[in-house]
Amino acid sequence: MNFAKRAATSLGARRSKTAALLAIFLVICTLLLGGFLLQAAAARQEADAQRSIGVDVTVRKEGLTQALADRLGGAGPVHRYNVEIRVRADAQGFAPLTPKVPEPGGAAAGQRTTGALAFNGVRDSDMLLPFSYGSTKIVAGRGITPEDAGGDVAVIEQRLADENHLKVGDTVRVRSADGARTTTSVTVVGIFQDPTRDPTMWTPPHELPGNTVYVPTATAQKFAAGAVTVSEAVFKIGSPDGARQLHAEAERLLGKGGFEFRVNDKAYKDQVLPIQRVGTFAGLIVWVIALAGALILGLIVTLQIRERRTELGVLLAMGEKKWKLIGQHAVEVVAVALPAVALAALAGSLAGQPAGEAFLGHQDAGPVVAARAPGTGIAPPAVRVGPADVGKVAGIALGISLVSTVMPGIGILRLHPRSILTDGD
Incomplete structure (x- = not known):
């Protein structure tokens, strides 16, 4: 049985842990997508504000x-x-x-x-x-x-x-x-x-x-x-x-x-600078979630590898190559990451607009603009889930998958079948 089939069998046999891993990935992908959508919405609203307020x-x-x-x-x-x-x-x-x-x-x-x-x-x-x-x-x-x-x-x-x-x-x-x-x-x-x-x-x-x-x-x-x-x-x-x-x-x-x-430039500062701060905050969210996600998933995969030491030892004793064992874990994580990206895209299309308005929708309520240009305030932000945003989330998710499996997998390369099977739990 090749390592891809073993990955599918392992995911099916460990349904509860697979579901937990999917939930964690879904949260990470949703937050990443939210950060990208908020960045794009802030950029569009900033451009609108510059044209209408200036x-x-x-x-x-x-x-x-x-x-x-x-x-x-x-x-x-x-x-x-x-x-x-x-x-x-x-x-x-x-x-x-x-x-x-x-x-x-x-x-x-x-x-x-x-x-x-x-x-x-x-x-x-x-x-x-x-x-x-x-x-x-x-x-x-x-x-x-x-x-x-x-x-x-x-x-x-x-x-x-x-x-x-x-x-x-x-x-x-x-x-x-x-x-x-x-x-x-x-x-x-x-x-x-x-x-x-x-x-x-x-x-x-x-x-x-x-x-x-x-x-x-x-x-x-x-x-x-x-x-x-x-x-x-x-x-x-x-x-x-x-x-x-x-x-x-x-x-x-x-x-x-x-x-x-x-x-x-009082009206500009009152209205545009808060939008810019939201965009900066959204960019910070993306970096923090990406780093934290890689760390959390890396720890989870490390724990899973420790729990499956016997399985690894048996496979190595049967002549399985070490890189295939690492590849099996990578396939398992990627197989969970891709559905999480799809679910995150669905969640973003449903909840993206309300979330964007919660962060950016009140920027046109300032007294300066209300008095300055009645009826021509900043339009509510348009939050759209585009292929580029989903692609960036998928790319980061796959990167997190590789980092979270390759780094713990280095330990597998240093072990021998006998040491894995004879070491205590």
């Missing part, structure tokens, strides 16, 4: 032009960016809001003031802090997007819309506040709600929250007198490493030390 970098410089801001926006680490230009303009054919109290020692309330509308030229209104944090909300239509660069569109405040009975799709005329009196027709594409209340004291009309209008930067430039500079530019990048790359590019374009470079 790191905000604000650049300010006296004389910063949109051309320079656009060149910075084209840098490698930048996912999206926004520039902001502030100008004042006058309404034509509709009435801006006026202060409810008269100006101290000045004109009566309600008197027309030049430049009553505060025009904010932006590239991407969703990146403005009031919109990204959710304090200011679009209540009708949409915001300003990069695709609006070539069009004259506007997003107005709800109080201004209510005062003039304006709605999405209406067209209004706006003229510059300087002597040139440039007039442009803009189409209302959105209405937003600013929670800031009207001031109780006299305030210039252009500082009233209801007189704020968002338009594309090209539209704002039509109402500006002279050269237009960017008040600030905000860039969204994936990680703090990208911020260092962007700073180097800003130094190249803007000169060293001549600009303000502020990094806001």
Whole structure:
């Protein structure tokens, strides 16, 4: 009888110990697979978090032009960016809001003031802090997007819309506040709600929250007198490493030390770093389980070899080669390991998703992201059992099988039939 058939016979004759060995292997393979699945889920969720949260970098410089801001926006680490230009303009054919109290020692309330509308030229209104944090909300239509660069569109405040009975799709005329009196027709594409209340004291009309209008930067430039500079530019990048790359590019374009470079990575740290720690923990689990599994199974096989010394001695006395005895134990362990891998894969497909959500599913509940981007939190992790994961578990399981049988089997190579049969138990 060859050693493979003897291994099958031995497993059948020692059912209770075979079942115990299978249970131990199943636990080891399940934990290994769980570690790999958790690593993969953490990596996917980290990538999603970097895209949805990222790191905000604000650049300010006296004389910063949109051309320079656009060149910075084209840098490698930048996912999206926004520039902001502030100008004042006058309404034509509709009435801006006026202060409810008269100006101290000045004109009566309600008197027309030049430049009553505060025009904010932006590239991407969703990146403005009031919109990204959710304090200011679009209540009708949409915001300003990069695709609006070539069009004259506007997003107005709800109080201004209510005062003039304006709605999405209406067209209004706006003229510059300087002597040139440039007039442009803009189409209302959105209405937003600013929670800031009207001031109780006299305030210039252009500082009233209801007189704020968002338009594309090209539209704002039509109402500006002279050269237009960017008040600030905000860039969204994936990680703090990208911020260092962007700073180097800003130094190249803007000169060293001549600009303000502020990094806001609080949301990134609050949300992404915990995910990275989970991934590191999962990798540690894999190593610990692999080493502990090899040690535990090695001890079990060693004990089994000691219990079967008589069997080994008889086989050696009959002329069986020592490497075949080691091969028999290896086949026995491998024959138990492969079903354990299959059962672990089944368990992973059934319990992997709930386990992944238990570790990673609450990462989108942080107050920073909840306030920052309502409705766009980190998606729950997708835990999938793939062939690659099962293959890695099978490879480690087979490696554990070989280590746990070859190492104790070295003792067999050093023994002789007579010493095995004559030694006491």
